[in-house]
Amino acid sequence: MSRILRLVRLEIWRQVIAWSGAWWFLVTLIIGQAVAPLLGLFVWFHVPGAGAQVGSYYLAVICVALMTASFENHTFAQSIYSGDIAAALLRPQPPVIGPLGENLAIRLWMLLLGIPLITLVGVSVGASFSPLAILAAVPALTVAAALRFLFVWTLAMAAFWTERVHAVVAFGGVLIILLGGSAAPNALLPDPLRTIAQILPFRSMLGFPAELAAGTLAPADAAAGYAISAFWTAALGCCAVGTWRLGIRRYTTVGA
């Protein structure tokens, strides 16, 4: 286990260095992640019934979005198209370490470069968080990070079959925006959309940790949210492993 952790740490370090030369591209990624929550903020901040915490909620959504953003369609899928994955396959380490390390490195950069935006929005909306609420949100944020990686990585594996992987991942992104709590906080969605959104994994990827951080959830709802997140983490984990096995079998038999 310690070797795996060392390899993950090393991969993050390598990728942090590798991405250091692409700060301008990272800025565009940050903007891309922040646009939908900002639009939601502008709309719901001026709706009287949205609640006092809506500003804090959307600030938390922006933070969660930056810390869980996944771009395996740009990174992992590209390695399939370019053939670089062949070299990765011959490294004596679990194949997920490469995409995972790159994912975490990009998130680190996005959080770092996104600090001015987070500060600006926080000051503008007068956001406030209680330390206890933030503490309650930390595990949910970790699960959200894992979920979103598994979701996007699985979608990006479509590159084993098609060259149109960006369309596949973009569709997944739209679902996260609509049902994840970016277009509207889950509590403000009309029924039955709200119930559907609560059951699907997208809220666990974005809105659930933000709701916990903003302190808008009752303990029972928080517990239910954690249960749903745990279920989807296991389910998407199985999906990722299954898709990897199918994809790599296709890759290694159809040609590299």
Added chain:
Amino acid sequence: MTYRVPVRDTGLMAAARALVRRQYRDVHAVQNVTFQIATGQVVGFLGRNGAGKTTTMKILAGILHPTSGRVRVLGQVPWRRHNHYLREIALIRGSQPIGDAPELTVLDSFRYQQVLYDIAESQFKHNLAELSALLDLDSILQRQVRALSLGERMRAGLALALVYRPKILFLDEPTIGLDISAAKVVRTFIAEYSAQTGATVLLTSHSMADVESLCARLILVDDGAIAFDGPRDELRSIFAPTKLIRVTVADDDADLAGCGDILQRDGNQWLLRVDRDAAPAITARILSRFAVADLSVEEPSLENVMDQAYQRLRRTKDVTS
């Protein structure tokens, strides 16, 4: 190894039909390829473009899973890619010698290899020092990969692949694009590494200089099947059963037309092509009949041999099809 590739006729209608009903064709990239390589051998794996060299090499390295057949390397099934197998092999592609991020320095990449292959610090330092000396790496260790020339990349790529002392090297066009000096450094290094460590080397290359200087045994593949497997000189005798006699005669009126095929004549200098078996007798005849100022018997270059081999294989294929 058979690929199934989609095919369709040209035109809009054919494209529309293909949306509903796709048609496929089987492409046999490699078939009936059987060979064994003993530990420590350096073998040239040759063939025309598309002959199946790289596909075979990828199967042996573990990247490709063959559709049928049996492959064992170091007693392992390559495509299972067990860690203990991957630690014993290295695949080096001349077209892409370093797979690492271009922002990293060469030393960063070495450190990564150290962790990846669990190399103890003392062993790592020893190996790095040795490789640096052999490949003259000191000046490039602190440089970013993106700033390296092709030759420097190849040297760094070789060293990165060998710092964990693999037992088997798969070299795919290791000198492609390199200038003469850089190619010579790479060739010399591969020969020394193999001799010192007893590593087995399978080399594909279109550079006959690589093959000539490294490989005593050649495997020639054509259309995914083995066309020749044996010593380099045997390949010459099969595909180029001739020798060249270069003669300079003292007499301006000497006529060597009956001694062999005249390939070239420049004043008193003649270049003749003769049957390999008849070369000693013809040489003796020339020496006895003419006033010879200079005479040499030459083997045809490996490049010519390969060219003749490819031409003959192509003719055979045309006839059979």
